[in-house]
Amino acid sequence: MNPRTKRVLITAPIWMLLEFFLLKYIFLLYGGINDIYTLGITIILGLMQTIPMLFEEKKSRVITRFIARLFGIWEWITVMFLIVTVGIYIIKVFIHIPTNIISLIFIIVLLIGVYAYYNVHHIILNNYTLELDNIKEDINIVHISDIHLVQ
Numbered sequence: 001m002n003p004r005t006k007r008v009l010i011t012a013p014i015w016m017l018l019e020f021f022l023l024k025y026i027f028l029l030y031g032g033i034n035d036i037y038t039l040g041i042t043i044i045l046g047l048m049q050t051i052p053m054l055f056e057e058k059k060s061r062v063i064t065r066f067i068a069r070l071f072g073i074w075e076w077i078t079v080m081f082l083i084v085t086v087g088i089y090i091i092k093v094f095i096h097i098p099t100n101i102i103s104l105i106f107i108i109v110l111l112i113g114v115y116a117y118y119n120v121h122h123i124i125l126n127n128y129t130l131e132l133d134n135i136k137e138d139i140n141i142v143h144i145s146d147i148h149l150v151q
Contacts, residue, residue, distance in 0.1 A: 002057060004053070005053045005054065005057050008049060008053045009053070012046055012049050012050050013046075015046070015049060016042050016045065018078070019041075020038060020039065020042040022078060022081060022082055022085060023038050023041060024038050025085055026085055026106070029085075029088065029099070029102055030102075045071070048067050048068075048070060048071040048074070049071050051064070051067070052064040052065070052068040056068065072117060072121075073113065073114055073117045076113045076114075076116055076117045077109070077110055077113035080109045080113050080116075081106070081109060081113075084109050088102060088105070
């Protein structure tokens with residue numbers, strides 16, 4: 001088993017715990033749902049995280065790559081939802097926020113999460129040719145910046 005798969009299998013229960021409570025508190029903003037449903041969603045998300053890793057280790061498949069990509073997008077959105085949910089609960093202590101405003105905030109965060117995931121996984125390569133009079137030989141210069149992806 002490669003180190004990435006081990007890392008995913010070790011961190012999956014922690015992510016699932018975070019997802020359960022995050023979903024629970026997001027649903028509470030809308031009146032709440034039964035914890036069994038939240039647990040079911042959490043288990044599905046946990047399976048989306050772990051199963052593709054196990055299958056990809058043996059042979060790469062389109063469906064497992066697709067599921068892994070969906071979960072990758074969900075990971076980005078989870079972090080953003082966590083920040084926004086904490087912010088909403090803090091603001092709600094002082095003022096009432098209508099449900100339609102909360103929904104709009106979550107939709108915007110969802111769109112930003114998908115956009116951020118897309119940008120981090122599509123590398124932009126720019127080539128420039130500089131002509132300098134005082135340098136006689138060819139020199140290749142590589143500049144790499146804004147690398148935030150750990151996976």
